[in-house]
Amino acid sequence: GDEFMESFEKEVTKLNDDEAFQSFMTIEEDRKMMFNTEKALAYEEGETRKMEEIARKMLQKKTDISFIAEVTGLTEDQIKML
Numbered sequence: 547g548d549e550f551m552e553s554f555e556k557e558v559t560k561l562n563d564d565e566a567f568q569s570f571m572t573i574e575e576d577r578k579m580m581f582n583t584e585k586a587l588a589y590e591e592g593e594t595r596k597m598e599e600i601a602r603k604m605l606q607k608k609t610d611i612s613f614i615a616e617v618t619g620l621t622e623d624q625i626k627m628l
Contacts, residue, residue, distance in 0.1 A: 554583070594620075601625050 558576060561567045597618040604614045605628060615622050 550587075551584070554580075598624075598628060602628050 558580060562573075562576065597620055601614050601618050601620055601624075604617070605611075605625070611622050611625050614620070614625050618625075
């Protein structure tokens with residue numbers, strides 16, 4: 547259901563059907579690349595969630611938003627939405 551992954555899968559499928567591209571990457575390499583991409587996206591999402599959790603705790607302690615942004619790497623707008 548993730549729109550990015552659906553779009554990514556369509557592009558990969560289109561490339562896989564291209565005879566010129568087929569000579570560059572095997573199905574196994576393609577699957578490994580997709581797995582690594584999904585893994586990297588999941589890691590980034592987890593890191594963002596962790597930083598949001600830290601930011602929430604800092605907000606509860608009445609910590610300055612600009613300091614929270616500096617520490618977590620989140621934008622001030624992201625923090626305000628928490």
